[in-house]
Every structure is written in C-alpha cells, then in structure tokens.
Amino acid sequence: MKLDPKIVRELSIRFQPRNYLRVMPKIHSGKPLGMGYGQTRFASPDRSFQLVYLAQNLVTGVAETIIRDRFEDQTDRTLHASEVSDWVASTITVRSPLIVVDLRTTGLLKLGVTTDAGRAKAQEAARLLSQELYKRFAVEGILYLSRLTAAECIAVYDRAVTTKLAASKAVDIVRLRALIPALTALGVTLVNDR
Known part of the structure; x- marks a missing residue:
C-alpha cells in the first residue's frame, strides 16, 4: 500500500478528547489500558503493534463490543443480563494531545484507500492501512x-497508550445508569435471566 506522506501529514491532527470510554471484558478490569493482539479493525496483521480502542459514548462502546452484528436479520432484539454481566467500562483521559490520522470524512478518499477500510464488516483493508501508518x-x-453508530472512535497505538492515556477504575457495565438508555438507543431490550 502506497501512502502519500504529504496527505498523511495533512490528515494528521492533534486530538485530545475528554471522557471517552473503553468497554472491555471484565477479566481485563484490573488493566483498563491493557493491550493484546486481536482480529480488530485496525489490528496489526503481523502482530507488530497493539491498540486500545476508545468510544465517544456508551452507546458506541456497547455497539462495538457487545452488540456488533448479533441482531442482524433478527426480530428478537433482547439481550440477557448475563450477557452484559461480564463487561466493564472505564473512562479514559487523554493527558496530552494525540497525533491521529483523521479518517472521519474524506481521509480515505484523499489517501486513495478503499473506503471499506473505514466502515466495512471485512477488516483486511483497515489492518493493512493501519500497518502502513504505524x-x-x-x-x-x-x-x-464507528460503522455501527457513526460516532467518533479512536484506535490508539501502543506507543502512545502508556504515555498519554489514563484510565479510571473499571466499573461493571450493568451498574451504569446509562446502560438501559444506551441499549434503547440501539433498539435492544435487556431482560433478566430466568
């Protein structure tokens, strides 16, 4: 993949969001900024770097982690309480501005990269782009x-996580008052297990 350095510089902005969220499995609650190798949108295809994903709001964090495409072609849009009981959320503070490549609008077009990299279900093009940028x-x-909510998200590379991000203590997502409104916004009903 060939990227024009001039265009990458043009798309690189200083960005310091406030109170973004990280939604993650409860097993990781002790390390809200922990990273691993995964099969995510901007993950490294050759495992040369790791990422932390942040969502602008709880609706997006839940959509991107718990809901995903699970209700596609489904009329029953219920989620059992046990399905969310293993998830936590942490508020992330960005201590100093991140230098990020802004792909929210015309960035992919300007780079000459398939727009699938931004919002398609298939993630190979995004991974290759991320690898080149890194x-x-x-x-x-x-x-x-987000391809699911159209709200802002940030994929933060490992080289900035420990120096620029701080995390609040992770909280069980079921304890958040905003969970039910977030699920409602996604057309999902939470039901207690029987």
Missing part, C-alpha cells in the same frame, strides 16, 4: 467513525 509515520492513532 510503520511509516509518527502518528499515535486513528480517528474514525
């Missing part, structure tokens, strides 16, 4: 829109 440019992440 290896060739001094950027700290990617600012993009």
Whole structure:
C-alpha cells in the first residue's frame, strides 16, 4: 500500500478528547489500558503493534463490543443480563494531545484507500492501512467513525497508550445508569435471566 506522506501529514491532527470510554471484558478490569493482539479493525496483521480502542459514548462502546452484528436479520432484539454481566467500562483521559490520522470524512478518499477500510464488516483493508501508518509515520492513532453508530472512535497505538492515556477504575457495565438508555438507543431490550 502506497501512502502519500504529504496527505498523511495533512490528515494528521492533534486530538485530545475528554471522557471517552473503553468497554472491555471484565477479566481485563484490573488493566483498563491493557493491550493484546486481536482480529480488530485496525489490528496489526503481523502482530507488530497493539491498540486500545476508545468510544465517544456508551452507546458506541456497547455497539462495538457487545452488540456488533448479533441482531442482524433478527426480530428478537433482547439481550440477557448475563450477557452484559461480564463487561466493564472505564473512562479514559487523554493527558496530552494525540497525533491521529483523521479518517472521519474524506481521509480515505484523499489517501486513495478503499473506503471499506473505514466502515466495512471485512477488516483486511483497515489492518493493512493501519500497518502502513504505524510503520511509516509518527502518528499515535486513528480517528474514525464507528460503522455501527457513526460516532467518533479512536484506535490508539501502543506507543502512545502508556504515555498519554489514563484510565479510571473499571466499573461493571450493568451498574451504569446509562446502560438501559444506551441499549434503547440501539433498539435492544435487556431482560433478566430466568
């Protein structure tokens, strides 16, 4: 993949969001900024770097982690309480501005990269783009829109996580007052287990 350095510089902005969220499995609650290798949108295809994903709001965090495509072609849009009881959320503070490549609007077009990299279910193009950005440019992440809610999300590269991010103690997602409104916004009903 060939990326024009001039365009990457043009798309690179200083971004310091306040109170973004990380929704994660409860097993990771002790390390809300912990990272691993995964099969996520901007993950490294060759495991040369790791990421932390942040969502602008709880609706997006829940959509991107718990809901995903599970209700596609389904009329029953209920989620059992046990399905969310293993999830936590942490508020993330960005202590100093991140240098991120802004793909929220015309970035992919300007780069000459397939727009599938931003919002398609298939994630190969996004991973290849992320790999190039990480290896060739001094950027700290990617600012993009959720394919599920169109709200802002950030994929923060490992090289900035420990120096620029701070996390609040993770809280069980079922304890958050905003959970039911978030699920309602997604057209999902939470039901107690029987």
